Amino acid sequence: MAKSYTLAQTLRSGETTFLGWVGNPDPLVVETIARSRFGAINLDMQHGWHSPESIMNGVRSVVLANKAAVVRIPVGDFAFASRALDMGAEAIIAPMINTVADAQALVDATKYPPLGKRSWGPVRGMTLGGFKSPSDYLAWTRDNVLALAMIETVEAIANLDAILSVPGIDGVFVGPSDLSLTLSEGAVIDGLSPTINPTVSHILSRARAHGKIAAMFGINAAHAKSLAAEGYQLIAVGTDNMYLTKGCNDLVEAAGG
Ligand code: 3PY
Numbered sequence: 001m002a003k004s005y006t007l008a009q010t011l012r013s014g015e016t017t018f019l020g021w022v023g024n025p026d027p028l029v030v031e032t033i034a035r036s037r038f039g040a041i042n043l044d045m046q047h048g049w050h051s052p053e054s055i056m057n058g059v060r061s062v063v064l065a066n067k068a069a070v071v072r073i074p075v076g077d078f079a080f081a082s083r084a085l086d087m088g089a090e091a092i093i094a095p096m097i098n099t100v101a102d103a104q105a106l107v108d109a110t111k112y113p114p115l116g117k118r119s120w121g122p123v124r125g126m127t128l129g130g131f132k133s134p135s136d137y138l139a140w141t142r143d144n145v146l147a148l149a150m151i152e153t154v155e156a157i158a159n160l161d162a163i164l165s166v167p168g169i170d171g172v173f174v175g176p177s178d179l180s181l182t183l184s185e186g187a188v189i190d191g192l193s194p195t196i197n198p199t200v201s202h203i204l205s206r207a208r209a210h211g212k213i214a215a216m217f218g219i220n221a222a223h224a225k226s227l228a229a230e231g232y233q234l235i236a237v238g239t240d241n242m243y244l245t246k247g248c249n250d251l252v253e254a255a256g257g
């Protein structure tokens with residue numbers, strides 16, 4: 001079987017993984033970031049500039065760097081979740097999963113029967129992953145394709161246990177910015193606001209109680225470090241826009257500029 005080591009196995013073994021976050025659709029940018037120290041790479045279609053074509057090329061850049069490719073789909077675009085997996089992604093992050101029906105739609109798109117309703121056709125994913133036969137790929141998906149539900153609204157918090165109980169939901173991915181926005185009823189947009197901390201801890205403890213993966217978007221390095229110390233396992237550390245800006249400014253400053 002191809003792919004002896006996967007993101008799902010790494011996370012289930014208890015390891016922490018820092019997730020590169022790429023909105024830039026250029027496969028060379030994706031490739032450069034995939035070959036950095038990040039353990040896995042997310043291609044962001046919700047707020048990034050990716051098209052279906054750039055996801056196809058970006059997934060290749062990530063997989064050829066021996067990293068797991070993750071795709072965040074646009075809100076409600078479950079059809080693209082199936083396509084991204086067909087292209088060779090290992091995990092899907094779905095934003096704004098607020099209800100059991102949302103969670104079930106995510107499972108339907110990402111998991112083959114009996115858990116879901118994903119239709120067969122992973123031509124590119126099989127080639128890229130080196131799978132020898134359809135049954136080889138099918139067996140691999142059972143334990144290795146991850147469906148991560150973004151918990152980022154008051155409604156999602158109210159439904160958290162029910163969402164976590166949906167078979168086929170592998171974990172949660174917390175969006176701190178939207179959480180700050182909805183918890184404050186639109187008054188605050190600040191993913192670093194301490195007012196969201198009790199909710200962030202509550203999500204972690206409920207995910208653990210359900211035996212599911214706890215993942216979250218870290219706004220910066222210090223935030224990501226504190227989330228890892230708290231027990232979150234898959235953690236973004238800002239975005240590619242920050243990597244470029246900070247990299248440029250740090251270099252010029254170090255040069256005396
Ligand atoms: C949020 O913080 O709301 C996110 O979706 C992170 O990308």
Ligand code: MG
Pocket residue numbers: 095152175177178
């Ligand atoms: Mg969000």
